[in-house]
Amino acid sequence: MAAIEIKNLVKSFGPVKAVDGVSFSVEAGSVTGYLGPNGAGKTTTLRSLLGLVTPDSGEALVNGRRYVALPRPVTEVGAVLEATNFHPGRTARNHLRVLCTAAGLPGSRADEALEQVGLADAADKRVLGFSLGMRQRLALASALLGRPRVYILDEPANGLDPAGIEWLRGFLRHLAHVEGAAVLVSSHVLAEVEQTVDNVVIIAKGRLVRQGSLAELTSNGERVIRVRSAQAADLAPALETAGGMVERVEDGLLRVRGLDAETIGRVALDRRIVVTEVTQERSDLQTVFLELTEGR
Amino acid sequence: MSLIPGLVRAELRKLFTTRLWWIMLIVTLLLVGMYLGFFMAFAGVSQDGGAMPELDTPQWTEIAWATGASTGIFVMILGVVMMTSEYRYQTITGTFLVTPRRGLVIVAKLLAGLIVGALFALAVLVFEAVTVIPAVTLAGGEFSPSASRVPQISLGIVATLTLYAVFGIGLGALVRNQIGGIVAAVVWSYVIEGIFTGIPALHGVGKWLPAGAAQALMSIDLDTGLGRPEWLPAWAGALVLVGYGLVFAAVAAATTVRRDIT
Ligand SMILES: Nc1ncnc2c1ncn2[C@@H]1O[C@H](COP(=O)(O)OP(=O)(O)OP(=O)(O)O)[C@@H](O)[C@H]1O
Ligand SMILES: [Mg+2]
Numbered sequence: 001m002a003a004i005e006i007k008n009l010v011k012s013f014g015p016v017k018a019v020d021g022v023s024f025s026v027e028a029g030s031v032t033g034y035l036g037p038n039g040a041g042k043t044t045t046l047r048s049l050l051g052l053v054t055p056d057s058g059e060a061l062v063n064g065r066r067y068v069a070l071p072r073p074v075t076e077v078g079a080v081l082e083a084t085n086f087h088p089g090r091t092a093r094n095h096l097r098v099l100c101t102a103a104g105l106p107g108s109r110a111d112e113a114l115e116q117v118g119l120a121d122a123a124d125k126r127v128l129g130f131s132l133g134m135r136q137r138l139a140l141a142s143a144l145l146g147r148p149r150v151y152i153l154d155e156p157a158n159g160l161d162p163a164g165i166e167w168l169r170g171f172l173r174h175l176a177h178v179e180g181a182a183v184l185v186s187s188h189v190l191a192e193v194e195q196t197v198d199n200v201v202i203i204a205k206g207r208l209v210r211q212g213s214l215a216e217l218t219s220n221g222e223r224v225i226r227v228r229s230a231q232a233a234d235l236a237p238a239l240e241t242a243g244g245m246v247e248r249v250e251d252g253l254l255r256v257r258g259l260d261a262e263t264i265g266r267v268a269l270d271r272r273i274v275v276t277e278v279t280q281e282r283s284d285l286q287t288v289f290l291e292l293t294e295g296r
Numbered sequence: 297m298s299l300i301p302g303l304v305r306a307e308l309r310k311l312f313t314t315r316l317w318w319i320m321l322i323v324t325l326l327l328v329g330m331y332l333g334f335f336m337a338f339a340g341v342s343q344d345g346g347a348m349p350e351l352d353t354p355q356w357t358e359i360a361w362a363t364g365a366s367t368g369i370f371v372m373i374l375g376v377v378m379m380t381s382e383y384r385y386q387t388i389t390g391t392f393l394v395t396p397r398r399g400l401v402i403v404a405k406l407l408a409g410l411i412v413g414a415l416f417a418l419a420v421l422v423f424e425a426v427t428v429i430p431a432v433t434l435a436g437g438e439f440s441p442s443a444s445r446v447p448q449i450s451l452g453i454v455a456t457l458t459l460y461a462v463f464g465i466g467l468g469a470l471v472r473n474q475i476g477g478i479v480a481a482v483v484w485s486y487v488i489e490g491i492f493t494g495i496p497a498l499h500g501v502g503k504w505l506p507a508g509a510a511q512a513l514m515s516i517d518l519d520t521g522l523g524r525p526e527w528l529p530a531w532a533g534a535l536v537l538v539g540y541g542l543v544f545a546a547v548a549a550a551t552t553v554r555r556d557i558t
Contacts, residue, residue: 073396087385
């Protein structure tokens with residue numbers, strides 16, 4: 001049984017089809033990035049999963065059950081939704097203690113969670129004075145209270161500085177790969193999650209565009225090989241004769257499509273041309289992401 | 297159902313970890329103090345056929361003691377805020393994540409509202425005791441709870457304040473906008489109820505409103521100079537108040553259980 005399972009989820013707001021037949025699942029021990037441009041339907045999907053939004057049709061299950069059917073949901077699922085879910089006049093500790101009381105957890109969990117996200121020093125400060133990054137950390141602390149095994153995070157990197165983002169990446173990887181939790185994290189900025197996720201689900205205008213492992217998705221793009229040579233001007237026509245599409249980037253640097261590295265090497269050898277670099281450009285997931293989402 | 301006590305404690309914790317409750321408590325006691333000061337100043341003064349009894353009479357204590365019930369508006373506002381601040385600050389998301397069965401959240405809020413109303417009533421009664429008793433004694437009168445019907449009136453104050461908290465929660469769930477809810481509560485109690493229970497010619501309607509029912513419960517028939525009011529019998533007043541409480545509770549549940557939280 002998958003930790004998170006979404007089957008044919010459909011949700012409209014009036015005339016807007018926010019989510020239109022999305023299906024995917026997340027397994028324990030992995031981080032899945034849920035990616036899409038603004039308005040793609042990410043938040044709507046996650047809120048359906050958490051019982052905050054009622055889908056028109058389809059299913060959204062956590063540990064095989066609808067969220068509302070979980071007997072003690074915070075001990076199974078930790079969620080962070082878009083920022084500012086706090087009363088400004090309440091302190092960080094009191095905010096968490098309210099949740100502990102409602103969830104039947106000991107109040108000591110509040111302090112432990114604050115410690116875990118690095119907010120222990122601000123425990124008795126009113127949320128009013130918190131930066132966006134501190135609010136995000138507090139939101140994350142509330143997700144940790146029940147020590148769940150499934151995490152659902154909506155744009156958790158929003159408002160974090162580079163150091164905070166780095167910290168979050170490590171934290172999410174630790175949760176999934178060391179503690180074996182299932183992590184579903186949404187973002188509209190691919191670069192934020194690219195280094196964290198194992199799997200990617202891409203959605204645009206409510207429809208699933210692509211899903212797969214990070215490796216699969218990055219190798220799907222067309223291969224481009226960078227070739228550096230002092231005699232690039234002679235090499236280029238030879239590569240074109242061999243069937244390559246050559247782009248002259250700058251003096252001595254070519255980008256070649258349609259040929260593999262070995263063929264390029266042979267062509268250069270035949271012409272007795274010295275090549276100083278032959279590297280395959282990694283198809284940046286960012287490009288894949290842009291192509292996939294813009295084409296729709 | 298075993299979840300309910302924890303949820304009620306969580307709701308109380310929400311209220312008592314922010315400042316509004318004690319501001320409302322101070323305002324409540326100030327209002328009672330103001331009324332009592334006014335009644336002391338005008339004790340024995342008559343005007344336009346109506347008359348304020350002398351300070352040392354049981355009737356004065358009766359009227360003075362009943363002022364506590366006029367503070368319902370403040371617990372009502374507190375009730376409105378208990379509900380609307382969840383939407384205003386989007387804490388409702390966290391609340392429903394912990395307790396996805398929203399009906400339980402509403403029940404817990406209503407019970408917490410009853411408790412808060414009862415605590416406010418208690419504070420008002422203590423305040424009345426420490427001001428009215430010395431005032432009457434100093435004026436040479438004797439404070440007699442039975443002659444002044446203090447138990448019945450106190451019961452009316454407790455009933456009024458607890459149920460007004462429930463009204464506030466229901467109103468808050470309906471309106472969801474904090475300012476809108478507070479304005480609606482003030483307009484309701486000061487304008488609509490004020491007119492229909494203040495003008496004897498309109499008592500035919502006013503006696504069915506919560507404020508009129510509360511007056512009936514206390515059986516206060518002060519002639520303010522405009523004529524004697526015609527309230528329902530006390531038992532009917534109690535039923536009307538409880539009826540309003542149930543209606544507002546149902547409104548709170550109906551408006552909250554299904555709505556998408558986005
Ligand atoms: N409560 C609502 N009422 C009406 N339309 C809504 C509501 N919530 C979302 N939508 C619409 O549904 C679509 C999907 O919105 P959603 O918030 O799920 O996107 P998203 O992928 O989370 O975007 P973002 O990256 O901006 O957070 C959008 O067109 C949005 O305008
Ligand atoms: Mg979103």
